[in-house]
Amino acid sequence: MTVNLSSFIMPLAILLILLIVSAWLIWLERRLLALWQDRYGPNRVGPFGLAQVIADMIKMLTKEDWVPPFADRAVFVISPAITMVTILSAFAIVSFAPGISVASLNIDLLFFISMIALNAYSPVLAGWSSGNRYSLLGALRATAQMVSYEVFMGLSLMGVVALTGSFNILDIVEAQRPLWFCIPQFFGLVVFVIAGIALTHRIPFDLPEAENELVAGYHTEYSGLKFGMFFVGEYLNVILISSLITTFFFGGWLGPVLPPLAWFIIKTFVFICGFILLRASLPRPRYDRLMALGWKIMLPLAILNLVVTGSIILASGY
Amino acid sequence: MLSILKTLWLILLHTFRRRETVLYPEEKRRIPPRWRGRIILSRSPDGKERCVACYLCSVACPVSCISLQAAEDEYGRRYPEFFRINFSRCIFCGFCEEACPTLAIQLTTDFEMSEYVRMNLVYEKEDLLIDGPGKYPDYDFYRISGLAVKGKGKGEGDEELPPVDVRTLMP
Amino acid sequence: MNTLFFIAGTMAAVSAGIAIFQRNAIHALLYLIVSFIGLGLVFFLLGAPFAAVLEVIIYAGAIMVLFVFVVMMLNVKGMWYEEKGIFRIGAFIGPALLALVLVIEVFYVLWSTPAGTYPLTMVGPKKVSISLFGPYALAVELASMALLAGLVGAYHLAHRIGSAAGKEEDGHE
Numbered sequence: 310m311t312v313n314l315s316s317f318i319m320p321l322a323i324l325l326i327l328l329i330v331s332a333w334l335i336w337l338e339r340r341l342l343a344l345w346q347d348r349y350g351p352n353r354v355g356p357f358g359l360a361q362v363i364a365d366m367i368k369m370l371t372k373e374d375w376v377p378p379f380a381d382r383a384v385f386v387i388s389p390a391i392t393m394v395t396i397l398s399a400f401a402i403v404s405f406a407p408g409i410s411v412a413s414l415n416i417d418l419l420f421f422i423s424m425i426a427l428n429a430y431s432p433v434l435a436g437w438s439s440g441n442r443y444s445l446l447g448a449l450r451a452t453a454q455m456v457s458y459e460v461f462m463g464l465s466l467m468g469v470v471a472l473t474g475s476f477n478i479l480d481i482v483e484a485q486r487p488l489w490f491c492i493p494q495f496f497g498l499v500v501f502v503i504a505g506i507a508l509t510h511r512i513p514f515d516l517p518e519a520e521n522e523l524v525a526g527y528h529t530e531y532s533g534l535k536f537g538m539f540f541v542g543e544y545l546n547v548i549l550i551s552s553l554i555t556t557f558f559f560g561g562w563l564g565p566v567l568p569p570l571a572w573f574i575i576k577t578f579v580f581i582c583g584f585i586l587l588r589a590s591l592p593r594p595r596y597d598r599l600m601a602l603g604w605k606i607m608l609p610l611a612i613l614n615l616v617v618t619g620s621i622i623l624a625s626g627y
Numbered sequence: 628m629l630s631i632l633k634t635l636w637l638i639l640l641h642t643f644r645r646r647e648t649v650l651y652p653e654e655k656r657r658i659p660p661r662w663r664g665r666i667i668l669s670r671s672p673d674g675k676e677r678c679v680a681c682y683l684c685s686v687a688c689p690v691s692c693i694s695l696q697a698a699e700d701e702y703g704r705r706y707p708e709f710f711r712i713n714f715s716r717c718i719f720c721g722f723c724e725e726a727c728p729t730l731a732i733q734l735t736t737d738f739e740m741s742e743y744v745r746m747n748l749v750y751e752k753e754d755l756l757i758d759g760p761g762k763y764p765d766y767d768f769y770r771i772s773g774l775a776v777k778g779k780g781k782g783e784g785d786e787e788l789p790p791v792d793v794r795t796l797m798p
Numbered sequence: 799m800n801t802l803f804f805i806a807g808t809m810a811a812v813s814a815g816i817a818i819f820q821r822n823a824i825h826a827l828l829y830l831i832v833s834f835i836g837l838g839l840v841f842f843l844l845g846a847p848f849a850a851v852l853e854v855i856i857y858a859g860a861i862m863v864l865f866v867f868v869v870m871m872l873n874v875k876g877m878w879y880e881e882k883g884i885f886r887i888g889a890f891i892g893p894a895l896l897a898l899v900l901v902i903e904v905f906y907v908l909w910s911t912p913a914g915t916y917p918l919t920m921v922g923p924k925k926v927s928i929s930l931f932g933p934y935a936l937a938v939e940l941a942s943m944a945l946l947a948g949l950v951g952a953y954h955l956a957h958r959i960g961s962a963a964g965k966e967e968d969g970h971e
């Protein structure tokens with residue numbers, strides 16, 4: 310165990326940049342949504358409205374941080390932190406470029422899945438501890454949705470693992486040098502993207518916080534900084550899923566001419582915009598449809614993908 | 628599934644559409660002349676105040692935001708001693724304009740009158756009175772009503788009573 | 799490394815203890831989750847990262863979520879009054895004796911191996927898979943059959959409530 314200065318600076322820098330970028334994504338999302346709805350979006354505060362995020366943050370931080378008297382105080386306070394902690398620690402395995410990552414384990418991918426699995430506690434406990442019926446309904450929906458889609462997400466990645474023969478992110482990216490996995494693992498990609506949207510619970514799969522049905526779902530009772538944690542956590546989650554789509558299926562930092570980091574950022578940015586495009590265009594499905602889509606289409610598709618991939622690997626003999 | 632992809636594509640095409648938003652302070656929309664905005668008091672073409680302090684506007688106002696006090700000058704002509712409109716109560720319904728017999732009170736196209744202090748929204752007579760005739764450049768109440776027209780003297784029209792002599796007490 | 803191990807182990811043990819004595823069901827479950835995460839860390843430090851991650855994904859991540867889900871739905875606040883009998887001293891004698899045997903074993907293992915020479919071998923995913931589908935294939939198959947039976951049973955129970963039979967019962971009630 311060699312402890313030097315750079316091993317402290319690197320994670321800290323990545324953490325700070327991620328937090329800043331995820332806050333900036335709020336601005337990006339509003340501008341892009343406006344673009345696709347033929348509006349302008351926030352364009353007043355600062356150049357192109359970029360300082361809108363700062364204004365929003367100041368507003369959020371200076372708001373009264375209120376804990377309802379009927380809430381389970383300890384759990385209520387912990388649950389927004391769970392989402393931040395789990396997602397930020399999931400970023401530990403993301404390799405932004407060769408050498409730019411927090412940690413590299415030989416079980417990277419499983420670590421990511423375990424962090425996503427623990428992230429499910431955040432909405433569940435938030436909804437339960439709020440002591441509000443709408444929150445509880447949101448929490449119930451969040452549990453069922455996240456537990457189900459975790460399964461498909463894990464299974465969809467197993468094809469990638471089978472092709473690479475390793476759980477390590479670096480190995481997975483290096484294995485894509487001849488051909489990006491989005492072509493041989495197309496169905497894996499489809500399942501992973503859909504499961505990713507469901508796990509970030511964004512539109513169209515935002516049933517846990519469906520505004521028109523459940524007020525704001527599991528974070529109805531949250532205000533101030535705690536709400537901000539949920540809010541920023543959602544965008545962190547979007548960055549995480551986008552960067553992992555890039556890593557697992559689109560060759561990570563691989564690409565000609567430009568430096569690796571630039572390629573990674575460009576690809577991730579495209580997928581983040583994709584997330585926002587989905588939000589701009591699709592309505593929310595009914596809850597039973599969501600579950601049916603998961604268990605009747607996604608699960609068979611993921612298993613079939615894995616089986617076919619496995620048999621091809623066996624047949625080609627390596 | 629195909630319809631979802633089609634939706635995504637159509638929304639993506641909106642990137643190249645013109646934006647509908649009017650960037651207001653820089654770019655102003657044309658406002659129709661009958662717009663009901665800030666209230667003014669106008670003058671007749673000869674420069675005298677049109678308002679005769681009849682209180683009809685104050686009575687017509689549904690939110691009671693107009694208050695005034697009548698006075699008479701040395702020629703016996705009525706005019707408002709003060710005329711006060713509380714724009715923080717005003718709903719810009721235009722009833723005052725309809726009620727006004729001399730077309731003195733008029734609603735204009737100006738709507739940019741935000742204030743940080745509520746008291747600044749109480750407009751006094753000097754704030755309201757403008758130098759021109761407003762929307763009716765040629766109208767002068769005293770040259771139209773109570774005058775003889777061609778072929779008919781005062782009080783000779785159909786269903787018209789002879790003029791009242793205001794200087795006597797007799798009915 | 800040893801310090802980390804002892805911290806993680808203590809954390810797991812203490813939170814498991816609190817999970818037993820906690821009266822609020824959800825809080826007890828939360829302590830149990832912490833205990834599982836601690837166990838995962840212990841596995842990791844003992845050189846079994848795969849087992850560690852599975853511990854977190856499956857126990858802490860999936861099964862405990864469902865536990866929380868059920869407790870949340872039943873909303874068992876204040877139910878502990880009826881279970882006061884469980885906390886008699888007499889009830890602890892049996893489990894405590896059994897646990898004591900384990901504690902003695904642990905101390906024996908700790909003292910019998912000299913410090914720093916503990917044989918640490920990495921057990922990666924590949925090794926786990928080879929042993930699961932090699933020497934332990936029969937056990938895996940048996941476990942999968944037990945799970946399948948559970949699955950069929952659960953489907954059967956859920957199916958009766960949801961379908962025609964359930965509607966008839968609703969009508970009578």
